[in-house]
Amino acid sequence: MNIGQSLQFAVAGVLANKLRSALTMSGIVIGVAAVIILVAAGTGASAATTASISALGSNTLTITPETGQGSGGRGGMRIGGGVFVGGGPRPAAPQGGAAQPTETDRGTEIRAPQLTLGDAEALVDPELAPTVASVAPVVTASAVTATYEGASHEVGTLTGTTPSYLVNHDDTVREGEVFTDSDYLARNRVALVGATVATALAGGDERAIVGRPIQLNGVTFQVVGLLTAKGSSGPQDQDDRVLAPMTAVQDTLTGYGPLSSISVKAAAAEGVPVATAEVTAILNARHGTKVPDFSISSPTSILEAVSQVNATFTLLLGAVAGISLLVGGIGVMNIMLVTVTERTREIGIRKAVGAQKADIVGQFLLEATMLSVAGGLLGIGIGVAVGSLSIGGFQLIVAPFSVVLAFAASVAIGLFFGFYPANKAAAMKPITALRYE
Secondary structure, three states, rough: HHHHHHHHHHHHHHHOOOOHHHHHHHHHHHHHHHHHHHHHHHHHHHHHHHHHHHOOOHHHHEEEEEOOOOOOOOOOOEOOOOOOOOOOOOOOOOOOOOOOOOOOOOOOOOOOOOOOOHHHHHHHOOOOOOOOEEEEEEEEEEEEEEEEEEEEEEEEEEEEEEEEHHHOOOOEEEOOOOOHHHHHHHOOEEEEEEEHHHHHOOOOHHHHHHHOOOEEOOOOEEEEEEEEEOOOOOOOEEEEEEEEEHHHHHHHHHOOOEEOOOEEEEOOOHHHHHHHHHHHHHHHHHOOOOOEEEEEEEEHHHHHHHHHHHHHHHHHHHHHHHHHHHHHHHHHHHHHHHHHHHHHHHHHHHHHHHOOHHHHHHHHHHHHHHHHHHHHHHHHHHHHOOOHHHOOOOOOOOOOOHHHHHHHHHHHHHHHHHHHHHHHHHHOHHHHOOOOO
């Protein structure tokens, strides 16, 4: 009997009991669809996370003290062209303001880990740090409430910094303008607000807040610009923030303690490792330590770690979905065993009239494979359709390899789980099969 005849017998066998065949295929359908959808979810989550982290700037370094993180910084600095420049005259503290801390002899003193304005200035050295493009000192104020015309909002992050920070973190404004070096030097109380803050204070017309005064813990700041939205990075809303000149923030909200962090931008993304080494050497020398009392992070290193986690997560999701495929294969094998039992006399008659063992194996193996392939194709259709949707705030992305893998698995399941029932049918002795009632 040729392949065409075997296929004809297989189709007739599958269609002989349509409901049972459909129920058998359902296990394969669910398994294949689950593999594609769950892998699409993992791939989509990974892509969304990568985009959020990349928005922070691929060649930006953030330096933070290991412990004892402070909330303010010392005085101002001379800046030019939006790029931090060390040395030069500093803006004077306002009358009655907090006294400036003085340098202390660290020869025999245990120094609490901290970052100072002098540290930030030292990093802008074309000889010691040629790959560093710009530096921005950062202070943060905690528990800040913004109010505007009766509306109030607890600001997620209030950052006092220099115009260089905007360059370092690829920040732009979509309404209004950025604060400038002049604002920093003049200690002007101006601010840039994120979309979340603007919406919370001004309602639907968030642009209306530009050019208007708001109060930050009771201190009036003029909103000069609305920051371009960056979206969320996991649970953190990157638009729930306010940026202002560090001098104004120190004058009104934080005082003049150590810096919270220092933002550094390397000249190029490929120069991040070199810039990290340069920064480490400079700060170790300044702090008089062999082991750094600070940490340096970058979106690139975070992205690598997150990518590894996402890859493991996606693999785990695919493995869980693969279990449902295995269950579907067992269902195929169970039904084929029942089919063999029901058609024992038919097998005996066929063998009595000359059917070979290969003919019987081919027929039942084709039936099992047809059920699996049909279920696999239907599962692919459902999986691709669902895997193209946007769920949970991010877009699912169907991975082509998951489609190929799921279909190949469905074919393999049909062959593997169909072989035993087919072999059992072919091994029957004609006389025994003909006597079966």
